[in-house]
Amino acid sequence: MNESNGDKERGQTEVLSLTRKDFASDQEVRWCPGCGDYSILAQVQKVLPTFHLPREKYVFISGIGCSSRFPYYMKTYGFHTIHGRAPAVASGLKCVRPDLSVWVITGDGDALSIGGNHFIHLMRRNIDLNVLLFNNRIYGLTKGQYSPTSELGKKTKSTPMGSLEQPLNPVAVALAAGATFVARTIDTEIKHLQQMLERAQQHKGTSFVEIYQNCPVFNDGAWESLTDKATRSDHVLTLEHGKPLVFGKENEKGIRLHGLRPEVVALDAVAKDDLLSHDEKLDDTTLAYMLSRFDMPQLPVPIGVFRAVEKPTYENLMQRQIDVAIETQGEGDLEALLHEGDTWVVQ
Amino acid sequence: MNESNGDKERGQTEVLSLTRKDFASDQEVRWCPGCGDYSILAQVQKVLPTFHLPREKYVFISGIGCSSRFPYYMKTYGFHTIHGRAPAVASGLKCVRPDLSVWVITGDGDALSIGGNHFIHLMRRNIDLNVLLFNNRIYGLTKGQYSPTSELGKKTKSTPMGSLEQPLNPVAVALAAGATFVARTIDTEIKHLQQMLERAQQHKGTSFVEIYQNCPVFNDGAWESLTDKATRSDHVLTLEHGKPLVFGKENEKGIRLHGLRPEVVALDAVAKDDLLSHDEKLDDTTLAYMLSRFDMPQLPVPIGVFRAVEKPTYENLMQRQIDVAIETQGEGDLEALLHEGDTWVVQ
Amino acid sequence: MSETVEKPIEELESVIIRFAGDSGDGMQLTGTQFTNTTALLGNDISTFPDFPAEIRAPAGTLPGVSGFQLNFGSRRILTPGDSPDVLVAMNPAALKVNLRDLARGGTLIANEDAFTAQNLKKAGYASNPLEDGSLNGYQLIKVPVTFLTMQGLKELGLPKSTAERCKNFFALGLLCWLYDRPIEPTLRWIEERFGKLPEIAEANSTAIKAGYYFAETTELFPKHYQVKKAPIEPGKYRKITGNEAAALGFVAASRLAKTPLFYGSYPITPASDILHELARFKNYGVKTFQAEDEIAAVTAVIGAAYGGALAVTGTSGPGVALKSEAIGLAVMVELPIVIANVQRAGPSTGMPTKTEQADLFQAVLGRNSESPVAVVAPATPADCFAMAIEACRIATKYMLPVFFLSDGFLANGAEPWKIPALSELPSFAIRHASANGGETFQPYSRDEETLARPWALPGTPGLEHRIGGIEKANLSGNVSYDPDNHAAMVKLRAEKVERIANDIPLLQVKGQPEGDLLVLGWGSTYGPITAAVEQAQHEGLKVSSAHLRYLSPFPRNLGEVLGRFDRVLLPEMNMGQCRMLIRARYLKDVVGLNKVKGRPFMISEILAKIHELLEKGERA
Amino acid sequence: MSETVEKPIEELESVIIRFAGDSGDGMQLTGTQFTNTTALLGNDISTFPDFPAEIRAPAGTLPGVSGFQLNFGSRRILTPGDSPDVLVAMNPAALKVNLRDLARGGTLIANEDAFTAQNLKKAGYASNPLEDGSLNGYQLIKVPVTFLTMQGLKELGLPKSTAERCKNFFALGLLCWLYDRPIEPTLRWIEERFGKLPEIAEANSTAIKAGYYFAETTELFPKHYQVKKAPIEPGKYRKITGNEAAALGFVAASRLAKTPLFYGSYPITPASDILHELARFKNYGVKTFQAEDEIAAVTAVIGAAYGGALAVTGTSGPGVALKSEAIGLAVMVELPIVIANVQRAGPSTGMPTKTEQADLFQAVLGRNSESPVAVVAPATPADCFAMAIEACRIATKYMLPVFFLSDGFLANGAEPWKIPALSELPSFAIRHASANGGETFQPYSRDEETLARPWALPGTPGLEHRIGGIEKANLSGNVSYDPDNHAAMVKLRAEKVERIANDIPLLQVKGQPEGDLLVLGWGSTYGPITAAVEQAQHEGLKVSSAHLRYLSPFPRNLGEVLGRFDRVLLPEMNMGQCRMLIRARYLKDVVGLNKVKGRPFMISEILAKIHELLEKGERA
Ligand SMILES: Cc1ncc(C[n+]2csc(CCOP(=O)(O)OP(=O)(O)O)c2C)c(N)n1
Numbered sequence A, B: 001m002n003e004s005n006g007d008k009e010r011g012q013t014e015v016l017s018l019t020r021k022d023f024a025s026d027q028e029v030r031w032c033p034g035c036g037d038y039s040i041l042a043q044v045q046k047v048l049p050t051f052h053l054p055r056e057k058y059v060f061i062s063g064i065g066c067s068s069r070f071p072y073y074m075k076t077y078g079f080h081t082i083h084g085r086a087p088a089v090a091s092g093l094k095c096v097r098p099d100l101s102v103w104v105i106t107g108d109g110d111a112l113s114i115g116g117n118h119f120i121h122l123m124r125r126n127i128d129l130n131v132l133l134f135n136n137r138i139y140g141l142t143k144g145q146y147s148p149t150s151e152l153g154k155k156t157k158s159t160p161m162g163s164l165e166q167p168l169n170p171v172a173v174a175l176a177a178g179a180t181f182v183a184r185t186i187d188t189e190i191k192h193l194q195q196m197l198e199r200a201q202q203h204k205g206t207s208f209v210e211i212y213q214n215c216p217v218f219n220d221g222a223w224e225s226l227t228d229k230a231t232r233s234d235h236v237l238t239l240e241h242g243k244p245l246v247f248g249k250e251n252e253k254g255i256r257l258h259g260l261r262p263e264v265v266a267l268d269a270v271a272k273d274d275l276l277s278h279d280e281k282l283d284d285t286t287l288a289y290m291l292s293r294f295d296m297p298q299l300p301v302p303i304g305v306f307r308a309v310e311k312p313t314y315e316n317l318m319q320r321q322i323d324v325a326i327e328t329q330g331e332g333d334l335e336a337l338l339h340e341g342d343t344w345v346v347q
Numbered sequence C, D: 001m002s003e004t005v006e007k008p009i010e011e012l013e014s015v016i017i018r019f020a021g022d023s024g025d026g027m028q029l030t031g032t033q034f035t036n037t038t039a040l041l042g043n044d045i046s047t048f049p050d051f052p053a054e055i056r057a058p059a060g061t062l063p064g065v066s067g068f069q070l071n072f073g074s075r076r077i078l079t080p081g082d083s084p085d086v087l088v089a090m091n092p093a094a095l096k097v098n099l100r101d102l103a104r105g106g107t108l109i110a111n112e113d114a115f116t117a118q119n120l121k122k123a124g125y126a127s128n129p130l131e132d133g134s135l136n137g138y139q140l141i142k143v144p145v146t147f148l149t150m151q152g153l154k155e156l157g158l159p160k161s162t163a164e165r166c167k168n169f170f171a172l173g174l175l176c177w178l179y180d181r182p183i184e185p186t187l188r189w190i191e192e193r194f195g196k197l198p199e200i201a202e203a204n205s206t207a208i209k210a211g212y213y214f215a216e217t218t219e220l221f222p223k224h225y226q227v228k229k230a231p232i233e234p235g236k237y238r239k240i241t242g243n244e245a246a247a248l249g250f251v252a253a254s255r256l257a258k259t260p261l262f263y264g265s266y267p268i269t270p271a272s273d274i275l276h277e278l279a280r281f282k283n284y285g286v287k288t289f290q291a292e293d294e295i296a297a298v299t300a301v302i303g304a305a306y307g308g309a310l311a312v313t314g315t316s317g318p319g320v321a322l323k324s325e326a327i328g329l330a331v332m333v334e335l336p337i338v339i340a341n342v343q344r345a346g347p348s349t350g351m352p353t354k355t356e357q358a359d360l361f362q363a364v365l366g367r368n369s370e371s372p373v374a375v376v377a378p379a380t381p382a383d384c385f386a387m388a389i390e391a392c393r394i395a396t397k398y399m400l401p402v403f404f405l406s407d408g409f410l411a412n413g414a415e416p417w418k419i420p421a422l423s424e425l426p427s428f429a430i431r432h433a434s435a436n437g438g439e440t441f442q443p444y445s446r447d448e449e450t451l452a453r454p455w456a457l458p459g460t461p462g463l464e465h466r467i468g469g470i471e472k473a474n475l476s477g478n479v480s481y482d483p484d485n486h487a488a489m490v491k492l493r494a495e496k497v498e499r500i501a502n503d504i505p506l507l508q509v510k511g512q513p514e515g516d517l518l519v520l521g522w523g524s525t526y527g528p529i530t531a532a533v534e535q536a537q538h539e540g541l542k543v544s545s546a547h548l549r550y551l552s553p554f555p556r557n558l559g560e561v562l563g564r565f566d567r568v569l570l571p572e573m574n575m576g577q578c579r580m581l582i583r584a585r586y587l588k589d590v591v592g593l594n595k596v597k598g599r600p601f602m603i604s605e606i607l608a609k610i611h612e613l614l615e616k617g618e619r620a
């Protein structure tokens, strides 16, 4: 967990020339063989150098879970906190250190079960953090209980006859809570995953990225129909801003709106102009919300950016109040503060 | 807090003849003069007798806050728990006692700040509880800090220069979390409030009712534009299942959809058929979600039932698994259980 | 102001007044104004408000009663006073709730206009106590306050309800004459406060004058009283409550440490006022964060500490319970945070507006596994300033969580505070680790003296490292499941706390350094204990007192001090929590005096116990 | 099975074997099968698995090593054993991690095929320990397990990886021969388990046989060993782990009390298995609720208790921290809940897969204000059954929260359990309040003996009442801020816990009832303490032992027992938590022996301390 600090004095040129390896710590990666977390780690380590930020400016903060071991593998600052609380720890950090690039790494249990409250409040606060939720629809670290994103009827150790709850849809919940940036991607979609990471980093405000991740040990194949070559193109809809919603092996299918009801149409029968178009910049979240609800078998599952709108960030508003207070009342003076209010002198 | 129990042996006829007074406990009501909570209490006490359930079948469970003192004033079973946890306490109770009519009383801080996690999980579990959220957009009991539903820029004791967070929309969050019944009403709309309480009681599954409530002491007039006679009809849209969305003093205005964008239109210019119609029974929550986002000044604020769909309740599914297990494995026998697995005899 | 014939004036050494009325009657304001005037006159003072639990319970009811007690004198005043000499009762409910505390033979000033049939019923009186002789044991003075106020304001032509609402100022005027306090400071205050509402300002000014002149004129008051200046240390003073002092202390610590303050909190009685106070100090760079719950508050604070802020979270007992898991994280990652707990009566929700000091166990021992922290406790409202700074100093120097244990009594109680010169404040420099030419950075290396690990801030080139709640290898900070490392780290974390004992003052004994009896205290019991022991010493008893402001670790000489006394009495507003810690550690048979009534100790209660113990044992 | 010439057989009193390999090597299975066979032979046994922290750390690495230790004998076996006599190491990492525990001169059976250059590197070996002489102090037996397994399975024509995966069965066969255990029980088990996969079944059967015959034939093993039946109490037995026993105990309590069980929990190591076990018992009417977090788990359980269920929540230390606030609510509303805490090493996340017993403070004292609860702690894995029932009995009889303090050592450790007859189980009837003709119902009236308030269930006509976390008026249960009532209620709640002392067994001393030294223990230290004291007694030392299974309240005679011994030694897997409680209460200078290494005590560690104390003091 140590770094030599020989690179203290490096200049901008060096920063520019960082590579993927520069972001790999000396700790052995200890996920199970075949775990989707490996790919996510690799993509993060690949894109970070392209942001031209020096390594010390990155902080990875996680809760508890398999996914939350992520910070140990990054040669940046890292904090493996407690279960569910990474969003709050990261919020405190970002409030006092807006200069840092802070990433929250969390799992479906960590973010949505024990951490659900911090999750929704982070979304509405719009603190400039990047949140990566590794959704494997299972509790990995505790060896396979169902999670808040597990499908109804899921059989696990804790639910031998099947679970009884409707799964939470992380994208829908984030949108409803007011998230300004919401995206979804898949561990195996390497390029797309990289793009989403870049978009998240570019966005000022809370960026939420749900990543479908496979847990080969406790929930193998959870996303198979989206990753399997044979079915992938019929089941995945890639969202692109300003573009009509099309999918299928030869982009032969599209989505049309019938009142408020989306339907799949064959492109040869329908003009492209009649298709529903994606717009990630809408202030109204209805479209994004509708898309978040698309699911198999009726509709393809969207990946990409659901929403990306600019709003003031919490930490900037916070700093602005301080600036205004100093402007109007003058920089605080301890002496004056102690002598504030009614005083009297005893001789 | 005591009741004489002379009515132990009463029969069905007596049950039928309960009145509002039978639901008032002997405790003095201690809200501030003019508090909106009084009206809500009165409506609850008025509608309960119409459900023809004996008093002992009702349980009111609350968290902490002004609103959460509610159970003390009901001559039923009552449990004033701890801050934010009423949904979980009520869930445990209902799981083991599906025979009871369990009501959760909560505030905007109680339900959405400290209790946000239990709130979303209650919604997705669909346990048959009635949740009344008294939304006064402020922390009343702790004397006036901003709450998760306070508007951005709210000046309070804890935010003298204004709050920094986008408010949460309770209806939108409940819908996104999968709530099967979601409604909204206003403390001063006595009849409508009563209707919503009735609908909540009729619904099997979690019924969530947001009640706009005025706190004259710390947030007076929060809902004024919706309750003021002069502006009310232009600002409030009453949802009715299967009916087009119209509002205004003389029902002269309606809502039309332009793609996914709702707009206010004058009814003389537009045919009623072109208006957006309400449908609370849709499995897809997009319409309900869109409505939940309606807000002044562009759009009127909807009250009424946003969604009411039947799904199996958690406690029934739970019981069903037990029934199936007993059917297939036989009623558990302690002797057999102790002797389960590999055993050996030592002579 | 005294144009009429002077009535005789009698000198008193000290007076205890309690103002009591409906929450709507403005008794807190009356009390505060009287206090401010009194402070300006140079008396020593101590005050304590007693709020109702409800925001605004129905007018005239018992739960709606609001009280404010003030003790002032020409000698040192250590507590708000055991039992009032004077009770001002603005309605029957106020009388009912407060009469039991009034000293036998004490003065009772009652607003007779409020003793209507309806109000009597609300307060549960069968007959009017002002008439039925039940108050014969007291000096009852019936004043038609409401009527006289309305009379006085008649000419202003105000709406009835507005005029009536001025009756607290009438009462204030009356008391001012009675205890020979000028009304000018209040007139000035009214001017400032209501300047923009001239009608209200005039009404209030008129009312206070009316009260003053009425008292001067009426035969109800044949004489009045004087309380001379107290021999107070020279200096500039202000009145301060514990919560105000704590807030100032945190800001001061931030300035002293040249480190911005981050305060994360979720509102809870009686701690919320610290948040409110700090939210005002934005021009001091203070960032306040109202979190979604206590868990978010403390974890955000841990994040802020990680980022290099002076990081403080504040709450009361139930909130600390929720924070326990995260405090354990701070112990493990050895980051400096301060947890201010303004204790209230429990368990569970308990009695939120009442005081208690029963969260000591929770602070010292209330986490999973071996999770040692430091604990400090202010002794008086003003001491909250000094101990808030101490908490910050210890946390940042030793890199660990520090509890600051205040309570409802300190938080809302007020006393005069001699404003310290900046030069008197402790200085504490904060050092952050920086890269050190090529050497491998060891996030869990340690300072030889304090055993603190380096505070290495994200953003510092070359110090990239990872921390977390899993057991850490010493030095490297890597995850470690090594059995011997774990044992070593458990001991290191405990030793770090123990070392603080070298860095805090020794326990001071007031009175003889050895003897029959030591009365030991901690936290807000300081006032009553000190007063009782001084009284006992005055009576010639061989009793001394000592006060713990550091609870973890204890001052180094505690064991030795205990050894010098035959017996040790430890009064606590709990069932014996500090007593247990001391008994376990020093095997000394410390005797407890335990009060869990949601109220501070009375001097007399402690004095009685001293008498009892010394009678049973030897008498000096 | 022994067609060849019989090799000589030697009798042993007891043997400690540790199986160690990569997590993928199936060592837990091997150990379990060996244990089951051994149990059927009538030996006494004790086992303890040592899981890696990672789900599946990379193959061949040190963190990926999984171990299983078994102690069996023809005499009473109290612990899984201090240091193995035999270590089976399936790869270099397993050797590296476990060698330090192997008894000097002990037998080391190594799978030499796994000692490849790559594996040696992964384990951090510079040279091959099997070759470089570094293992000279041990009896090294190198077996090409992988090769021999493949050979044995050649005819089955399986894919290489499938065949290779059978090597644990080969090793099992080998050990079976070596300790003269039949392989038939395992063959039967394979049949049952893999019946539907005949290929796998055949492969495994073939592998175990191959191992058995190889051992019988090879000159590597010139003799084998026999461990005779232990003189165990007659009866029907099964092997049981602490978590299994706890789950059974809760179901049994539910049946005994004729009250359905509701178990609310959030998964956490090492408590999750109780949830998994209970989820299987739906035909017993058990309702399990996997909550969104620990707070929801415990509050749902409070709701279930309110509704009349036997309500239990289970977790480990960090989870208890989160539950603290709600447990305080249960104290205030006096509802019966059981909190099962399967303790793990801390603080914070700590070492989740390792054991410790450092949450005693948290259980007894870890809440805001005065918040007394009862605490019980099982002494052995099987004792979890009895103490789970006790926890439920006490909670429902006294109407309060009860902690059940297990730990990782008990939870995963196994021992033979003599299955009790139903008639031997404690009976406990639960009474619910019912309306009582016209009388006003008092939800806070109390049973004279237990001080319990009535358990009045919603749905009962005529008992409508309100409860909550604000202080309650005695009898009526109304909200009360009355100072005297609060003091009385604080004392009542404490007294309720104290009264339990009349209802639990007295502390039993094993050995002389008085003497030089008492070794006192609680929880999972029972095994090593008892074994060490028996050994010391055998050596003629005047030492006795006593074990606390009730920590709050303590057994009534604890003070008296302590008084009968010159010295008291209290070994604990913490820094002295029980010791502190005892010192504070009885002012007895109890000596601690504290181990916080994530591992249970070794018998020798305790014995050494006994020797040290008795040498310093007088020798018997
Ligand atoms: C307070 C607390 N409760 C429970 C746990 C146990 N726990 C650790 S991770 C986890 C869930 C992990 O699931 P998820 O967040 O989906 O991460 P994954 O392992 O699947 O990546 C649980 C229940 C804990 N560490 N702390």
Ligand SMILES: Cc1ncc(C[n+]2csc(CCOP(=O)(O)OP(=O)(O)O)c2C)c(N)n1
Pocket: B064, B065, B066, B067, B068, B083, B106, B107, B108, B109, B110, B111, B134, B136, B138, B139, B140, B141, B142, B147, C266, C267, C268, C269, C294, C318, C319, C322
């Ligand atoms: C654990 C805990 N934290 C904080 C509090 C203090 N508290 C009580 S009620 C409340 C907020 C009340 O707001 P809301 O839920 O909106 O109810 P209202 O009073 O407005 O009806 C707070 C912060 C508490 N009682 N317990």
Ligand code: SF4
Pocket: A030, A031, A032, A034, A035, A036, A037, A066, A067, A136, A140, A141, A214, A215, A216, A217, A218, D055, D056
């Ligand atoms: S258990 Fe699943 S999520 Fe966890 S490391 Fe293994 S494969 Fe990945």
Ligand code: SF4
Pocket: B030, B031, B032, B034, B035, B036, B037, B066, B067, B136, B140, B141, B214, B215, B216, B217, B218, C055, C056
């Ligand atoms: S403070 Fe507001 S919400 Fe609370 S009782 Fe008073 S008016 Fe109602």
Ligand SMILES: [Mg+2]
Pocket: A065, A107, A108, A109, A134, A135, A136, A137, A138, A139, A140, A147
């Ligand atoms: Mg997961």
Ligand SMILES: [Mg+2]
Pocket: B065, B107, B108, B109, B134, B135, B136, B137, B138, B139, B140, B147
């Ligand atoms: Mg509110």
